[in-house]
Amino acid sequence: MLQTGELRDIVDQFTRTSSRTRVFGSVSEVTASFYVIAGLSEFLKVGDCLEIGPHAVSSLAQVVRVTKDHAVAKSFETNAVVGLGSPVERIGSIEIAPHSSWLGRVVNAFGHAVDDGAPLQRGKRRHAVDNTPPKALRRARVENFAKTGVRAIDCFTPLCTGQRIGIFAGSGVGKSTLLSMIARSPGFDCTVVCLVGERGREVTDFLDGLTAEGVARCATVIATGDESPMMRRLAPLTAMTIAEHFRDEGSSVLLIIDSITRYAHALREVALAAGELPVAHGYTPSVFADLPRLLERAGPGSIGGGSVTGVFSVLVDADNHNDPIADCIRGTLDGHIVLDREVSESGRYPAIDLLKSISRLAHRVWTNEQKAFVQHIRGLISRYEETRDLRILGAYSPGQDPILDQAVSLTPFIYEALQQSPGSLPSANAIAEIADCLKLKIKT
Numbered sequence: 001m002l003q004t005g006e007l008r009d010i011v012d013q014f015t016r017t018s019s020r021t022r023v024f025g026s027v028s029e030v031t032a033s034f035y036v037i038a039g040l041s042e043f044l045k046v047g048d049c050l051e052i053g054p055h056a057v058s059s060l061a062q063v064v065r066v067t068k069d070h071a072v073a074k075s076f077e078t079n080a081v082v083g084l085g086s087p088v089e090r091i092g093s094i095e096i097a098p099h100s101s102w103l104g105r106v107v108n109a110f111g112h113a114v115d116d117g118a119p120l121q122r123g124k125r126r127h128a129v130d131n132t133p134p135k136a137l138r139r140a141r142v143e144n145f146a147k148t149g150v151r152a153i154d155c156f157t158p159l160c161t162g163q164r165i166g167i168f169a170g171s172g173v174g175k176s177t178l179l180s181m182i183a184r185s186p187g188f189d190c191t192v193v194c195l196v197g198e199r200g201r202e203v204t205d206f207l208d209g210l211t212a213e214g215v216a217r218c219a220t221v222i223a224t225g226d227e228s229p230m231m232r233r234l235a236p237l238t239a240m241t242i243a244e245h246f247r248d249e250g251s252s253v254l255l256i257i258d259s260i261t262r263y264a265h266a267l268r269e270v271a272l273a274a275g276e277l278p279v280a281h282g283y284t285p286s287v288f289a290d291l292p293r294l295l296e297r298a299g300p301g302s303i304g305g306g307s308v309t310g311v312f313s314v315l316v317d318a319d320n321h322n323d324p325i326a327d328c329i330r331g332t333l334d335g336h337i338v339l340d341r342e343v344s345e346s347g348r349y350p351a352i353d354l355l356k357s358i359s360r361l362a363h364r365v366w367t368n369e370q371k372a373f374v375q376h377i378r379g380l381i382s383r384y385e386e387t388r389d390l391r392i393l394g395a396y397s398p399g400q401d402p403i404l405d406q407a408v409s410l411t412p413f414i415y416e417a418l419q420q421s422p423g424s425l426p427s428a429n430a431i432a433e434i435a436d437c438l439k440l441k442i443k444t
Contacts, residue, residue: 095126162309166314206220
């Protein structure tokens, strides 16, 4: 819930940047999920913010639908006190002014501090949170390796600076733990983390998983599951805008959003309140338009500038990796890392399914020797897994298939070499470390 002083700051901010002409309407209908506003239709557009009620006790809402006779608005607060006839004033669109001092701080979806630190400094430039990505032909190429320190990722699904990749997982498979390991990566100038729709305790848990240096160069945006869908919808836009600010200053930015599925859920709630009809698993058409709009903003900036490397977690419902949201996001990103429940239950962490995970830009960072090595290792793992049932039944006899013999001999050691916990040191050279481990095992 927004505090009164914080809400006044937001309203004052909008008032300073909007026209001096003040236009008022009134609330004509109140429901549990939206308000109907009369008298302002010809002055509003979708996305405008409204102050509802007297200034001292007002609440903030955003327009989600406009018709000739009325407008529909959703509140950013879950328990706003709004009644019939409450005055409504248009106060403009949502903008934030990020500053380098935001690193090391935790803010809400409006860019207001929610930690115990000093008041946030504001940058000289204001940025609309609903921004557009750089022009396609003006973007730099994606080609430089971005080390994460996670051996399974750096070896099998390496990231490039400016790449966008998704981590697809069901609940309780280690998604957030893997993200906290990636957030410690030394390969980026700064990190922007957005925790949207998650449990409140995860904010502290996530920050505790970082080193002191990692916290100091990380800006965190939160909108927990108990907040309104409007706040959960706004938080990823705010995080992306902060990342774009540092990108425009020439920094290599790591952006982590956990989870993009909760963002899609918030989009669905808002769209249903606006009167859209569901088309797939309850999701409305605008959800499948808004997701690529957000994801496309990540990536390389203009040639010679910074970049935003995006890592987006995708919570797959009932472990169905082909649900509409997962399918839409997978087709938009430059690769996907799949976490498997069976791998997790076997005690291997991170619980990455190496055969189903892929980085579409891996060929840009592998040398020919590295590519051959990874393909050979992947082939051994594939042969090992596809013959698991036969070996359990006792149908495997050593000496009949040399490749299978090698797979049975080496794959358990490959799995052992890929094991990492949050407390482990980041990998310095994943492929070399795995190769050295296998050489040692072969000798012994």
